[in-house]
Amino acid sequence: MRPAGRHGPALRGSMSRRSAGSGGAMALSGVRVLELAGLAPAPLCGMILADFGARVVRVDRAPRSAVATDVQGRGKRSLALDLKRPPGAAALRRLCGRADVLIEPFRHGVMEKLGLGPEVLLHENPRLIYARLTGFGQTGKYAKSAGHDINYVALSGVLSKLGRKGENPYAPLNLLADFAGGGVLCALGIIIALYERTISGKGQVVDASMVEGIAYISSFLWKSQNLGLWNRPRGENLLDSGAPFYETYKTSDGKFMAVGAIEPQFYDQLIKGLGLDSNKLPSQLSFSDWPEMKKMFASIFAQKTQSEWCSIFDGTDACVTPVLSFDDAPLHQHNKQRSSFIKNDQEEISPRPAPLLSRTPAVPSFKRDPFIGEHTEEILLEYGFTQEEIAKLYSDKVIESNKLKANL
Numbered sequence: 001m002r003p004a005g006r007h008g009p010a011l012r013g014s015m016s017r018r019s020a021g022s023g024g025a026m027a028l029s030g031v032r033v034l035e036l037a038g039l040a041p042a043p044l045c046g047m048i049l050a051d052f053g054a055r056v057v058r059v060d061r062a063p064r065s066a067v068a069t070d071v072q073g074r075g076k077r078s079l080a081l082d083l084k085r086p087p088g089a090a091a092l093r094r095l096c097g098r099a100d101v102l103i104e105p106f107r108h109g110v111m112e113k114l115g116l117g118p119e120v121l122l123h124e125n126p127r128l129i130y131a132r133l134t135g136f137g138q139t140g141k142y143a144k145s146a147g148h149d150i151n152y153v154a155l156s157g158v159l160s161k162l163g164r165k166g167e168n169p170y171a172p173l174n175l176l177a178d179f180a181g182g183g184v185l186c187a188l189g190i191i192i193a194l195y196e197r198t199i200s201g202k203g204q205v206v207d208a209s210m211v212e213g214i215a216y217i218s219s220f221l222w223k224s225q226n227l228g229l230w231n232r233p234r235g236e237n238l239l240d241s242g243a244p245f246y247e248t249y250k251t252s253d254g255k256f257m258a259v260g261a262i263e264p265q266f267y268d269q270l271i272k273g274l275g276l277d278s279n280k281l282p283s284q285l286s287f288s289d290w291p292e293m294k295k296m297f298a299s300i301f302a303q304k305t306q307s308e309w310c311s312i313f314d315g316t317d318a319c320v321t322p323v324l325s326f327d328d329a330p331l332h333q334h335n336k337q338r339s340s341f342i343k344n345d346q347e348e349i350s351p352r353p354a355p356l357l358s359r360t361p362a363v364p365s366f367k368r369d370p371f372i373g374e375h376t377e378e379i380l381l382e383y384g385f386t387q388e389e390i391a392k393l394y395s396d397k398v399i400e401s402n403k404l405k406a407n408l
């Protein structure tokens, strides 16, 4: 269990609770999703769908792994099922027969080995959206290779653009491939396929490769190659820490300010806020002067606290904002005014689902994440299994239930 947040009730109830009902049904209400338990990308994809109303069942492994690794289980229920046992694979086929979406997070070929490939499941349920979220995609030299976020960002070409002058390329945590190019784009692919199904009545396979996902998201970098924004070495360009007006700077209290004053009219307000005279400075886009300008800005930002700089720049168009910690971000006035962060029943703070729909917004669950196997029986009954069939699956050790722990 994650440490309880240190914040008061201010964040709680800042959104209507799903159990309290929030007027209209959510956009994905009624959509049945089966998410085969994976590491990080697929869990985010499933959580996005659950936040917007889909009924997401996470299919965990039985026998249960010691540690539940899905920290993105919000709004999901858990069924523990051994897919390697034929009755377990048969049970998943039955579940898929009544589902709208299947999300599978394994490397290419695993589902086929289990007898659960698209040919089988789409034959039995032609309306199924079969989403395959992988690092390298279902084909190609690396299709059966292991990998993680950094490998995918590297193969996409994007990693070569990330990092400061003179340093190695740097992957920003596992945000770009796992989440932006993986979980989020896979969810987009599923929604697009669901929309198309309203016209054709047919499902299809979504081949979500994280390499291609992050590459696609970086289209701006590719298509702006001729604008002169990226033709200098890594760390010497406009947006990759080369420019003094697109950088972070340390303040006297050891915190940081983020500066993004790109356009001349905003840059002028930055210079004014720093107490400088633009007539005595080099031109904003004088690349050769950028290193010295950076040193000058750094020495000025070091003279005041983060709060003092906020007093100077808040409300201006200088594009200067405080670099907030995870403790501070939920409490910042702007984020509080928009309820951008929520606190669940376990006092855990996390970001509100985005984007905010005006009429059918996401209403995230505030309950704790499910224990592995917590809803096994409930789900099987809901999907048409009889008590006798469930008892047989239990006795064959194909399924596991964790109901007791949940009731403690």
Ligand SMILES: C[C@H](CCC[C@H](C)C(=O)SCCNC(=O)CCNC(=O)[C@H](O)C(C)(C)COP(=O)(O)OP(=O)(O)OC[C@H]1O[C@@H](n2cnc3c(N)ncnc32)[C@H](O)[C@@H]1OP(=O)(O)O)[C@H]1CC[C@H]2[C@@H]3[C@H](O)C[C@@H]4C[C@H](O)CC[C@]4(C)[C@H]3C[C@H](O)[C@]12C
Pocket (backbone or CB within 6 Å): 036, 037, 038, 039, 040, 041, 059, 060, 061, 062, 067, 069, 081, 082, 083, 084, 105, 106, 107, 110, 113, 114, 133, 134, 135, 136, 145, 146, 147, 148, 149, 150, 174, 178
């Ligand atoms: C979660 C934290 C953050 C990780 C993010 C990281 C940076 C990433 O990039 S995640 C993205 C990884 N890539 C993909 O998802 C692409 C597609 N998937 C794959 O390529 C592969 O799945 C793989 C490479 C990720 C893993 O390969 P693996 O060989 O393990 O699996 P597959 O080939 O896919 O086959 C799956 C097999 O499993 C069988 N299966 C599946 N479901 C069932 C079922 N229900 N019943 C029975 N069997 C099932 C299936 O049949 C396949 O079997 P075969 O292989 O025989 O065919 C993590 C960061 C740090 C981690 C923690 C840390 O490591 C310490 C602990 C270590 C401990 O071991 C676990 C707990 C930890 C706390 C650990 C927890 C988390 O992982 C982290 C926090």
